[in-house]
Amino acid sequence: MTVALTCQRVCVDIEAACILSNVDLTIHEGEFVAILGSNGSGKTTLMRAILGLLPVTSGTVDLFGFPLKRFRAWHKLAYVPQRLHSAGAVPVSVHEVVGAGLISPRHRLPQRGDRQRVTTALEQVGLAERRRDRFDELSGGQQRRAMIASALAKNADLYVLDEPTAGVDAESQIRIAETFSRLRTAGRTVILITHELGPFADLATRIVVLGSPRGETSTVLYDGPPPAPDHLVERVWHHSEDVVMRGDEGSFLDPGAK
């Protein structure tokens, strides 16, 4: 089986603070991996490092056998963020958001078949009728589905999803899970970053739990088939609640610390 992603002894610092240390992770093509962790466990940091959005302090990240710096096959990779950076600053149609997934230095100008790919992707997430609507007029769940459609239009091999079901209505959650069930069947690789599995519980073939056991720097606590050990998941769950409560009180400091 081909290796899609390899992380070897990856450490990431953000502004001199060590966020992640010694992360080892190898993901093969066709795997459906859920990376679980509470807020502050470094799962978003790991995701950004994998995508080349954050520099790795030490260790190596390889995508499809290439070190990140030399990786050029970006068409193999699709990333679905939690929200779009500038949605709503200028009106953007749903069709345009999905079509943006097809733009790359290889495809500078529109190509024959682009429209069909966008339409097909929108049909897969059940938003075909809303393609002319403004993106910012969709509900949160529909926006997430449109962003997923943008990744689907790309027809990538590896999909990286950041909390695809957080703040998403039940109907959209089910549709999103269905979409990724089809991708799994088609043999695509999916990396899911989330603090709770929700509708993906039956889809994940492997669970990776990130966290800091005794308040030190985050690393991999569990890596294996589902379900993750109860004490770790409990920990994830309680921590995220804890953080929300503490966040409300205005102190948002190091949720990993006791």
Add this chain to the structure above:
Amino acid sequence: MGLLSYDFMQRALIAAALIGVIAPLIGIFLVQRRLALLGDGMGHVALTGVGLAFLTGLAPVPTALVVAALGALLLELVRARSRTAGDLALALIFYGGIAGGVLLTSLASGKSSTALNQYLFGSLSTVATEDVLWLVGAGALVIVILAIFGREMFAMTLDPDVAHVQGIRTTQLGILLTVLAAVTVVIGMRTVGLLLVSAIMIVPVAAAQQFTGSFRSTAVVAVIVGLTCSVLGLTTSFTLDVPPGPTIVLLALGAFLVAALAAYPVRRRRRRHPHSSGRSLSPGGHSHD
């Protein structure tokens, strides 16, 4: 029309039409990137170029082009280094630009504040024949670059992280966009003036997006608004004998006001029912999505 019989008016109209088309095309990306005030700052920097031209006797348009483009590069370099220091650097470069421009102009012998005013607020009579060549050349360059990189810029301004994962070189494109904004500012320098040129980049976009539903339609409507206001503003300023810059900008603001008022009922409806089809998911409703 008697006004076309004047050579200087023909040249001014060409310059005005050019900025009316190009400014909103760059402005839409600046608004999307939430850098609406960047054009303003680049105008300040271009002023140093004008001052330098006065002092050295060089041609103002190419000198301002070079200085503004260098300022844009410097700005992006500092912004790339640090995000927090970037905001401060932005301010420092802008203040330096306007102070440098005024100081250099005062040092230049024989250049009064009238000459400076013509660059600050635009002037009908100062577009020389060789200026037109520079402006058309710079305008063509901006349009060719947009034709090649426009779609990547759209993806980059929509979400830089997603664009990065598509292989788009977001840092380089960001620099290119800032340099294009600097060039656009200089194209508008003669007709709209450096202090107001940013408005013709931003206000037509703000007017268009009151009732458009896509990026493409916003761009088209913004160009129509920009072109109409520039040409109409220029001819009005000729008739009333006032500087063209404020006339063009006030017309554009008028267009924005009309668009905002006309679109108000639509937007209020949207606000009340923000996710019109999302509601169909409620119990008993027929989901059509």
